[in-house]
Amino acid sequence: MTDVLLSARDLTKRFTTRGTFGRKSEFTAVDGVSFAVHRGETLAVVGESGSGKSTSARIVAKLMEPSAGTLEFEDEDVTHATGAQLARYRADVQVVFQDPFSSLNPRxxxxxxxxxxxxxQGIAPSGGRRAYTGELMERVGLNPDHAQRYPAQFSGGQAQRIGIARALAVNPKLVICDEAVSALDVSVQAQVLELLLRLQRESGFSYIFIAHDLAVVRRIAHRVAVMSGGKIVEQGPRGQVFDDPRHPYTRTLLAAVPRINPEWDRRRRAATA
Amino acid sequence: MRGQGPMSEDPMSAAASGPDVTSELLVVENLTVTLPTTRGPVAVVKDVSFTVGRNETVGIVGESGSGKSMTSLAIMGLLPRGALTTGSVRLDGVELLGLGDREMRRIRGAQASMIFQDPLSSLNPYYTVGLQIEEMYRAHLGGSRKEARKVAVEALERVGIPEPERRTGHYPHQFSGGQRQRIMIAMALVCSPGLLIADEPTTALDVTVQAQILRLLADLQRQTRTGMVFITHDLAVISSIATRVLVMCRGEQVEYGTAEQVFSAPEHAYTRRLLESIPRITDDLSADEVVL
Known part of the structure; x- marks a missing residue:
């Protein structure tokens, strides 16, 4: 896994806000962030609110231009991509959002x-739309007979599966999940995480997985970048970040995660085994 | 509350049934809540029973739609219009179901307080937090402005707001999310209620702030001997704060026991499935999970 798919260098995003009496003030949401995503791997970006993780994701998804820095995809500079280059990038890079209902057209x-x-993209699927839809729905564990239904007729977990199926429709090379499982109930969340892992195994694409939940990240990520105050404070393989964190902020974050009493957990498992 | 259903027990008989009632702060028996919908009445809480002792935290855990929030609203008499409640809710031996609006208003804030997930929607944006705490205090306990002001400063200090004297003059938007939740806790405890209901109080907070608020609630509870009902979807949070746990699913009480029982030897398949589905920060990762 040395094949770099996407690399971000010194990404910076500044916002200018205008307060009362027209006073301008500048706020740096993302401050010199660099990372690389390899083919077939999952890079998780974790951080608390205001850490800059979502802004970073938006820049990579090209929903937002960086104030400075470069973005390379398959060794091509796509920082200011337009026209055909942008269209190609948009096909290769798909996004799954937190709230499936607000990101799916209800009509x-x-x-x-x-x-x-x-x-x-102007592509007509071979075998026809119906067959293609049915196949996609089956891949994400939805009943293909429900292809003519509307988003409101699905549960939150099912709607998120539709969002995932849409992301997969054009065979992307990178899928950005922006808090994609945060709004789901735990049992549903576990199923959707399973699905995301399986799809990656089957298709070999990469994920950028934006999340605030460290336990979820630990389940899905190969590598982890920890963000705080617009900067990546620590970046490394999952095992290193979770078991041997270098930065004090990472340690604080890990220590704050609530845990089930390990002794109770051990007894429960011993009983079920 | 309107459309009150029959009560399973006479309020007087509870007070008469012996001294052990006094060690139990809140007794909920066979609580059922039915809401009117366009498709007819739907029972959202079915036959739920549990007890909260003084200085005890009972956790109610469940996924969305499990009825955990409806249970707490029923206790506080805050159910939506047209809701039907049956069973019994006794606070300090006094039956709450069937009480009128005026009586419930006297109890809320003074004997039973509630904090919610989003403090910003519970605080009035137009008044300083100091004034809001003062009003809460004076509405229930009376006293002079001056005395109430002193109480408000102490209340902020108790929940760890720095420079409490100066901060009482600030408006809700001038505080961070975690501080706002501290202010809500200060306000909820200002009249020293016996019971505090916390409905997902840390769900919207960052994990480091959540840890601080959980610690604060546990500390305050030890000091004030408040009984607490802690409602959450997060089993790990429950494990760290509750002495007894009630697991709800689709309005039903599927499991009830000490935290140790529920977490180490869950009886119900739903609880087991729930416990198996949460990702953990300390687990050995099994073979099917991602490997480098």
Whole structure:
């Protein structure tokens, strides 16, 4: 896994806010952030609110231009990509958002939602729309017979599966998950995490997994970048960041995660084994 | 509360049933809540029973739609219009179900307080936090402005707000999310209620702030001997704070026992599944998980 798919160098994003009496003040949300995503791996970006993790994701998704820094995808500078280059990038890089209901058009059927990325790219699926939709739905564990239903007819977990299926519709090389499982109940969350892991095993794409929940990140990430105050304070393989954290902030963050009494947990497992 | 259903027990008989009642602060028996919907009445809480002792924390855990919040709203008499409640809720031996709005208002804040997930929606943006705490105090316990002001400063100090004297003059938006939750806790405890209901009080907070608020609640509870009902979807949080745990699923009470029992030897398949599905920070990762 030395094959770099995407690399971000010194990404910086400054926002200018205008307060009362027109006073301008500048706020640096992302401050010189560099990271690389290899093919087939999951890079998790963790941090608390205001750490700059979501802004970083938005820059990589090209929903936002960085104030400074460069973004390279497959050895091509895409920092200011436009036209055909941008369209190609948008096909290769897909996003799954936190709230499936607000990111799915409520007036469109599942089929129309799943076909939208292909329509945008001007691709007609071989075998027809219906078959393609059905196949996608099956991959994410949805009943293909429900292709003509609307988002509101699905539960939160199922709606998130639609969001994932839409991201996969154009065979992306990178999927950005922005707090994609944060809003889900734990049992549903576990299923969606399983699904994300399986899809990666099957298709070999990469994830940038933005999350605040360290336990979830530990479950899914190969490498972890810890952000605080717009900067990456620590970056490394999962084992290192979780078991041997170098930065004091990472240690604080890990120590704050609530845990089930380990002795009770051990007894429960011994009893079920 | 409107449309009050029959009560399973006479309020007087509870007080008469012996001295052990006094060690139990809150007794909920066979609580059932039915809400009217366009498709007819739906029972959102079904036959729930539990007890909270003084100085004890009982955790109610469940996923969305499990009825955990409805249970707490029923205790506080804050259910939506048209809700039907049956069973019994006794606080300090006094039956709460069936009490009128005026009586419940007297109890809320003074004998039973509640804090919610989002403190910003519970605080009035137009008044300073000091004034809001003062009003809460004076509404229930009376006293002079001057005395109430002193109480408000002490209340902020107790929940760890730095420079409490100066901060009483600030508005809610001038505080961070964690500080706002501290202010809500200060306000909830200002009249020294016997019971505090905390409904997902740390869910919207960052994990480091959550840890601070949990510690604060545990410390305050030790000092004030307040009984607490802690509602959350997070089993790990419950494990760290509750002495007894009630697991709810689709309005039903699927498991109830000491935290140790529920976490080390869960009886119900739902509890076991819930415990198996949470990702852990300390687990050995099994073979099917990502490997480098």
């Amino acid at each position: 469109h059927t599942v089929e129309r939602i799943l076909m939208a990325p292909l329509d945008y």
